[in-house]
């Protein structure tokens with residue numbers, strides 16, 4: 779998948795044009811599909827003038843893989859409280875990456891997630907003290923939130939599973 783950095787539209791893997799704004803990724807193309815640099819006014823091979831507009835893009839395949847790796851490390855870290863030094867090093871590295879890429883450290887993320895879980899349980903218990911219909915609404919809302927979280931967790935674990943399969947299978951397709 780490719781994210782167009784001009785209009786933020788996500789195009790499928792291997793796309794040449796952005797599906798929303800029609801710009802070409804990385805290079806300008808003339809009617810004969812010759813690639814030219816993004817700042818070229820004319821095709822550098824045949825000299826035709828009507829070259830496409832180019833846009834910069836972000837290959838999302840790479841990003842989701844990096845994110846999945848972070849999640850795996852997070853899960854490992856959680857599973858093994860006192861991690862071996864190699865794992866500790868990887869944890870520190872991913873913590874650093876997360877801190878600089880997302881602005882939050884993984885420790886902070888874990889604290890926030892635990893806090894959310896605590897709030898969820900607390901609200902659920904409190905909802906039984908509220909009058910019938912209000913409590914029911916609160917519980918329905920909480921369950922909907924839990925459903926979303928469960929779907930998210932499922933797709934994340936599915937992504938991890940696919941990622942592991944690809945590593946084991948050794949199939950390397952270009953991102």
Ligand SMILES: [Zn+2]
Nearest residue numbers: 782785796799
């Ligand atoms: Zn676009």
Ligand SMILES: [Zn+2]
Nearest residue numbers: 808812821824
């Ligand atoms: Zn050309």
